[in-house]
Amino acid sequence: MASFATRVQQLPTLGLGISTEYGASASPDALDILALRAAHATYAGFLEVGVEVVKGLDGIAQHWVHEGWPTTYHFLDVNLDEIEDFDAPWLQAVAEIARRMQPAWMCGDAGLWHFGRRERGHMLLLPPILSTEAARAQAEGVVRMRDTFGYEVLPENPPGHVFLGDLHILDFYARVADLADTGLLLDCAHLAIYQRLMGHEPLTGLDGLPLDRVVELHVAGSTPREHEGFTYWEDDHTPDILAETWAIFDWLAPRLPNLKAVVFECERNPLHTVLAGFKRLATTLEDSLLPYAIGR
Amino acid sequence: MSATALQRVVVRMMYDLAFRQRVYANPERALCEVPLTPQERQWLVTPAPSAYGADAYRSSRALTGLLEEFPVAGALVVRLPRGTHRLQQFFTTPAFHQCVQERGSMAAAFGSYLGSAMFRSRKTSPEMTHIATLETGIAQVRRASPALLSTASITAETTLGLAPWVALLTVHPDTLERYSALLASLQQCGGSLIEAVLDTQHRLPHGPAFRGKATEFVLASYLPGSDSPSLERLNDDLGKLLAIAKTPRLPTDLSILVEEMGCEPQEAQEVIAGLVDDRILHPCL
Numbered sequence: 001m002a003s004f005a006t007r008v009q010q011l012p013t014l015g016l017g018i019s020t021e022y023g024a025s026a027s028p029d030a031l032d033i034l035a036l037r038a039a040h041a042t043y044a045g046f047l048e049v050g051v052e053v054v055k056g057l058d059g060i061a062q063h064w065v066h067e068g069w070p071t072t073y074h075f076l077d078v079n080l081d082e083i084e085d086f087d088a089p090w091l092q093a094v095a096e097i098a099r100r101m102q103p104a105w106m107c108g109d110a111g112l113w114h115f116g117r118r119e120r121g122h123m124l125l126l127p128p129i130l131s132t133e134a135a136r137a138q139a140e141g142v143v144r145m146r147d148t149f150g151y152e153v154l155p156e157n158p159p160g161h162v163f164l165g166d167l168h169i170l171d172f173y174a175r176v177a178d179l180a181d182t183g184l185l186l187d188c189a190h191l192a193i194y195q196r197l198m199g200h201e202p203l204t205g206l207d208g209l210p211l212d213r214v215v216e217l218h219v220a221g222s223t224p225r226e227h228e229g230f231t232y233w234e235d236d237h238t239p240d241i242l243a244e245t246w247a248i249f250d251w252l253a254p255r256l257p258n259l260k261a262v263v264f265e266c267e268r269n270p271l272h273t274v275l276a277g278f279k280r281l282a283t284t285l286e287d288s289l290l291p292y293a294i295g296r
Numbered sequence: 297m298s299a300t301a302l303q304r305v306v307v308r309m310m311y312d313l314a315f316r317q318r319v320y321a322n323p324e325r326a327l328c329e330v331p332l333t334p335q336e337r338q339w340l341v342t343p344a345p346s347a348y349g350a351d352a353y354r355s356s357r358a359l360t361g362l363l364e365e366f367p368v369a370g371a372l373v374v375r376l377p378r379g380t381h382r383l384q385q386f387f388t389t390p391a392f393h394q395c396v397q398e399r400g401s402m403a404a405a406f407g408s409y410l411g412s413a414m415f416r417s418r419k420t421s422p423e424m425t426h427i428a429t430l431e432t433g434i435a436q437v438r439r440a441s442p443a444l445l446s447t448a449s450i451t452a453e454t455t456l457g458l459a460p461w462v463a464l465l466t467v468h469p470d471t472l473e474r475y476s477a478l479l480a481s482l483q484q485c486g487g488s489l490i491e492a493v494l495d496t497q498h499r500l501p502h503g504p505a506f507r508g509k510a511t512e513f514v515l516a517s518y519l520p521g522s523d524s525p526s527l528e529r530l531n532d533d534l535g536k537l538l539a540i541a542k543t544p545r546l547p548t549d550l551s552i553l554v555e556e557m558g559c560e561p562q563e564a565q566e567v568i569a570g571l572v573d574d575r576i577l578h579p580c581l
Binding site: 081082084112115116117119120121122124126128129131134161164165166227228230 | 298299300302303304306307310335336339340342343344346347348349350351352354357358359360361362364365395396399400401402403439
């Protein structure tokens with residue numbers, strides 16, 4: 001197989017896009033992604049579809065796919081580091097959904113999506129243990145998934161309330177990327193959550209990140225919360241993007257030579273509340289290496 | 297392996313406050329059964345303890361998922377004194393912790409909990425245990441994968457066992473009717489099933505006393521291609537045959553057992569072939 005440096009040149013540039021998951025469009029005040037695409041096509045250049053195979057694609061995602069518009073496949077139901085999770089029914093279901101979607105690539109939080117087996121009530125999302133051993137296991141999962149489905153698989157840094165291990169999260173994913181020879185999806189909001197929780201400045205560790213590995217960025221709003229004296233930011237995808245998240249995005253966007261896609265995760269908010277965020281993203285991207293994909 | 301074990305301890309600490317407190321108080325003692333390094337144990341107690349409980353609804357969400365699969369047993373527990381609290385206590389049980397640490401099924405562990413001595417006393421009806429057995433069987437067959445469907449032809453050397461999508465259950469003879477009546481009552485409550493389960497104002501119908509120690513066989517099945525699981529009462533001979541077939545056997549051995557129940561050899565072979573055709577017995581590869 002060709003190296004990532006070669007393979008990444010074959011990936012399409014998707015520009016600015018939006019995310020969804022099963023049923024999100026049906027929630028109260030949900031973003032009307034078709035209206036967004038009709039009114040601001042460059043804000044909705046592609047749809048990142050969050051997939052649990054047990055649910056499949058909802059009506060909006062099916063419509064998008066039917067139109068032949070670009071997609072990425074964001075998995076919500078596999079623990080990359082557990083070989084038992086790659087069971088035959090799941091592999092078969094993923095292959096079938098991917099066949100219908102024809103995504104540009106696959107991606108998803110490389111953490112713990114469920115404890116134990118893939119069963120009702122087991123779902124959660126926790127970050128991995130930030131150790132060399134865990135990075136190796138995640139990398140093996142990335143390779144396994146890429147080899148199985150034939151798509152690039154971009155691991156994403158998850159959010160969390162508890163991060164354990166002796167590696168900074170950026171060093172952890174740099175190791176995963178190196179071991180799997182893969183690209184990365186960096187979620188700026190998740191990174192801001194991590195940095196604050198660990199007492200770091202927003203940009204701590206970015207100088208050690210292999211910038212040429214970052215193919216996709218996520219940006220989303222977060223809400224400060226408190227629980228029994230523990231303060232944290234909830235990754236709730238509001239339109240209100242924290243300054244720390246912007247700081248990370250603004251630093252990264254002009255420095256990523258292989259950036260192909262940016263998602264504003266705001267799927268459960270009405271259109272008028274998210275336009276300012278899209279505009280801000282598009283403006284920043286005009287100075288990035290991705291400008292032609294956002295209509296400049 | 298150590299990172300995996302550590303990750304699972306994190307999950308346990310998120311669901312169980314008492315366990316979390318024991319880990320913080322004495323990590324070595326609380327985690328003596330988990331192969332972790334001293335450094336990993338130290339990592340566990342480095343964050344603020346309340347960080348593990350920041351998602352206050354984590355166990356409620358899991359419990360909701362469980363009650364959707366155990367609506368009748370769940371409704372009976374909710375209507376016991378401190379019933380909801382007793383349901384939440386599941387997350388403190390060894391069954392739950394073992395399920396997480398050993399990559400098990402939470403539904404199976406929850407079924408064991410509902411059928412445990414925790415819900416057996418002179419003041420509670422024995423129906424609880426039997427209904428928990430039924431719903432545990434349904435949960436089990438729901439998890440059988442059609443991918444396990446073998447297309448191999450059956451020969452005299454093929455061992456046959458119970459198909460993964462069937463579960464042979466032994467319950468009190470009053471159980472099936474009682475279960476149906478309670479489920480129908482919950483379904484007719486209005487609103488969602490889970491709302492009915494949790495609505496203590498919704499009175500469940502009275503039922504039989506489940507007297508005596510008599511039992512009967514019930515088959516829970518969820519055949520590939522069917523819409524939903526089903527429950528079927530079995531006659532005693534068939535139940536005994538399937539109980540034996542829980543351990544895979546050669547067709548001839550099973551036929552002999554049927555003959556011992558009074559069938560002619562040809563008839564016995566047809567019985568076994570019929571059970572294979574009905575996908576109750578299945579080749580074990």
